[in-house]
Amino acid sequence: xxxxxxxxxxxxxxxxxxxEKPVLWDIDLDVPPGVLLAIVxxxxxxxxxxxxxxLGLVRPAAGRVLIYDKPYKVQRRLVGYVPQRESVDWDFxxxxxDVVMMGRYGTLxxxxxxxxxxxxxxxxxxxxxxxxxxATRQISxxxxxxxxxxxxxxxxxxxxxxxxxxxxxxGVDATTERAIVTLLQELRVTGKTVVVVHHDLxxxxxxxxxxxxxxxxxxxxxxxxEAFTSExxxxxxxxxxxxxxxxx
Amino acid sequence: MEIxxxxxxxxxxxxxxxxxxxxxxxxxxxLGTYAVLRQQxxxxxxxxxxxxxxxxxAFLITxxxxxxxxxxxxxxxxxxxxxxILSIVKLTRIKYDTALGLILSTFFGFGLVLHTLIQKSxxxxxxxxxxxxxxxxxxxxxxxxxxxxxxxxxxxxVMVLFWKEFxxxxxxxxxxxxxxxxxxxxxxxxxxxxxxxxxxxxxxxGAILMSALLVAPAAAARQWTNRLSLMVxxxxxxxxxxxxxxxxxxxxxxxxxxxxTIVLCATTVLLLSIAxxxxxxxxxxxxxxxxxxxxxxxxxxxxxxxxxxxxRSTLSQSVRMPAxxxxxxx
Numbered sequence: 001x002x003x004x005x006x007x008x009x010x011x012x013x014x015x016x017x018x019x020e021k022p023v024l025w026d027i028d029l030d031v032p033p034g035v036l037l038a039i040v041x042x043x044x045x046x047x048x049x050x051x052x053x054x055l056g057l058v059r060p061a062a063g064r065v066l067i068y069d070k071p072y073k074v075q076r077r078l079v080g081y082v083p084q085r086e087s088v089d090w091d092f093x094x095x096x097x098d099v100v101m102m103g104r105y106g107t108l109x110x111x112x113x114x115x116x117x118x119x120x121x122x123x124x125x126x127x128x129x130x131x132x133x134x135a136t137r138q139i140s141x142x143x144x145x146x147x148x149x150x151x152x153x154x155x156x157x158x159x160x161x162x163x164x165x166x167x168x169x170x171g172v173d174a175t176t177e178r179a180i181v182t183l184l185q186e187l188r189v190t191g192k193t194v195v196v197v198h199h200d201l202x203x204x205x206x207x208x209x210x211x212x213x214x215x216x217x218x219x220x221x222x223x224x225x226e227a228f229t230s231e232x233x234x235x236x237x238x239x240x241x242x243x244x245x246x247x248x
Numbered sequence: 249m250e251i252x253x254x255x256x257x258x259x260x261x262x263x264x265x266x267x268x269x270x271x272x273x274x275x276x277x278x279l280g281t282y283a284v285l286r287q288q289x290x291x292x293x294x295x296x297x298x299x300x301x302x303x304x305x306a307f308l309i310t311x312x313x314x315x316x317x318x319x320x321x322x323x324x325x326x327x328x329x330x331x332x333i334l335s336i337v338k339l340t341r342i343k344y345d346t347a348l349g350l351i352l353s354t355f356f357g358f359g360l361v362l363h364t365l366i367q368k369s370x371x372x373x374x375x376x377x378x379x380x381x382x383x384x385x386x387x388x389x390x391x392x393x394x395x396x397x398x399x400x401x402x403x404x405x406v407m408v409l410f411w412k413e414f415x416x417x418x419x420x421x422x423x424x425x426x427x428x429x430x431x432x433x434x435x436x437x438x439x440x441x442x443x444x445x446x447x448x449x450x451x452x453x454g455a456i457l458m459s460a461l462l463v464a465p466a467a468a469a470r471q472w473t474n475r476l477s478l479m480v481x482x483x484x485x486x487x488x489x490x491x492x493x494x495x496x497x498x499x500x501x502x503x504x505x506x507x508x509t510i511v512l513c514a515t516t517v518l519l520l521s522i523a524x525x526x527x528x529x530x531x532x533x534x535x536x537x538x539x540x541x542x543x544x545x546x547x548x549x550x551x552x553x554x555x556x557x558x559x560r561s562t563l564s565q566s567v568r569m570p571a572x573x574x575x576x577x578x
Contacts, residue, residue, distance in 0.1 A: 055426045081426040088420045093474045102416055106427030138474045
């Protein structure tokens with residue numbers, strides 16, 4: 001296919017196991033630069049684990065992940081990460097601006113504190129996600145959708161080439177979902193690669209141009225028009241979902 | 249007034265003890281913030297109990313009661329105990345609270361056995377080792393205070409130097425790993441700081457009660473502020489207040505032990521904070537709920553509003569609240 005083309009992310013023979021039980025089995029995945037890719041699959045399919053393996057957050061039992069032909073360790077500046085909203089304690093004593101500026105900690109280096117530059121970058125990012133008015137707000141006072149936007153802003157100021165987002169649409173309202181989709185598409189237009197762990201099959205065709213169907217093993221991956229077929233969905237989820245799709 | 253005059257006529261011993269307790273309160277109050285925010289408040293209890301055999305072993309090996317040597321022994325044992333707890337959780341299917349309970353009591357029991365052996369050995373030098381159980385602030389000497397100042401100062405300095413790294417580690421460890429922070433090393437460093445804060449308090453407050461001085465000021469501080477920096481400062485302030493307050497109160501009458509009094513002072517600060525702090529305090533919540541009810545016109549002019557008097561006293565502070573509250577629901 002695009003064998004000679006540069007791959008933004010290249011996953012080869014990846015197997016991850018928790019206590020001997022495989023959660024990901026022999027995964028191969030090539031993500032070309034500039035696509036908006038959804039990873040979909042049923043609960044327990046290993047979507048989050050795959051993303052964490054890409055980020056070096058879980059150690060694979062076998063296989064490897066390359067970011068532009070090199071290990072994540074040396075390429076981490078190229079990658080921005082949006083973890084699951086529920087993965088942190090939102091009662092932590094800090095405000096919105098401070099959380100967004102955490103996106104610069106990687107480039108700031110040791111001991112140095114975020115300053116004027118980081119502050120203005122953070123404000124720009126908040127502007128982009130429509131949260132500028134909330135800069136001084138305590139994070140404990142945010143709604144779910146607002147929390148998600150703050151995490152997006154934090155990833156934006158990482159100024160990455162590849163964005164990995166774990167369930168950014170989880171528990172957000174329709175307005176926020178639209179705002180996030182617009183943002184993702186803007187990112188793609190500027191040439192960024194965006195990988196999103198996603199669970200709403202109904203919106204895959206509208207939001208994304210690439211898709212990976214995952215259930216421990218890779219069922220299919222590629223452009224949505226090719227890979228997002230009833231047959232592949234049936235293989236991923238079992239019979240019922242395929243019916244929904246064909247009747248839709 | 250009596251207390252005031254007794255402060256003015258502070259004698260030298262009392263001043264040393266008060267200074268030491270204040271230092272201890274500052275260090276444990278500031279570092280306790282991290283323990284509380286990481287939801288590791290009980291780890292402090294584990295460390296302080298696990299430190300006990302270290303004191304005995306340090307004494308058995310060196311035969312010396314120099315505070316620095318005993319503190320070093322305590323720190324090493326506390327550290328090994330923590331390492332055991334974390335390893336058990338990581339390598340087996342035993343859960344955190346079980347591992348903590350197990351190591352805490354095992355190390356503590358081992359420490360008690362060693363202390364009994366030392367006492368029975370008839371070593372004339374052994375007297376005073378058991379003070380590490382409940383602490384004996386009155387035995388504090390100038391050199392102890394100097395040791396506390398240096399070690400505590402180092403701990404606070406490290407805390408300030410790695411401020412943003414620790415903050416990210418506590419708030420979002422996944423993101424911290426993804427940007428390349430050495431999580432393991434930071435974790436070890438942060439735990440070491442906790443160990444330092446705890447062993448500093450063993451002589452004054454003792455192994456059994458030390459974790460209260462770590463947790464209470466920090467938990468109290470959280471009630472008053474939503475900013476990490478302010479929480480650390482308030483934790484230190486509350487800790488120092490408890491240290492000095494406990495020392496002075498226990499000095500007003502004989503036979504009141506200093507360490508437990510310090511802990512009671514810290515808990516008093518915590519109770520006051522839980523009751524009266526704005527936004528998070530119980531009274532405040534009560535007041536806010538009632539005001540919300542009024543705003544929603546669910547309260548239909550019933551004269552059953554018995555909580556009105558205390559609510560009224562906080563009215564003046566509440567002026568800033570409505571804006572924040574209403575915006576939250578936008």
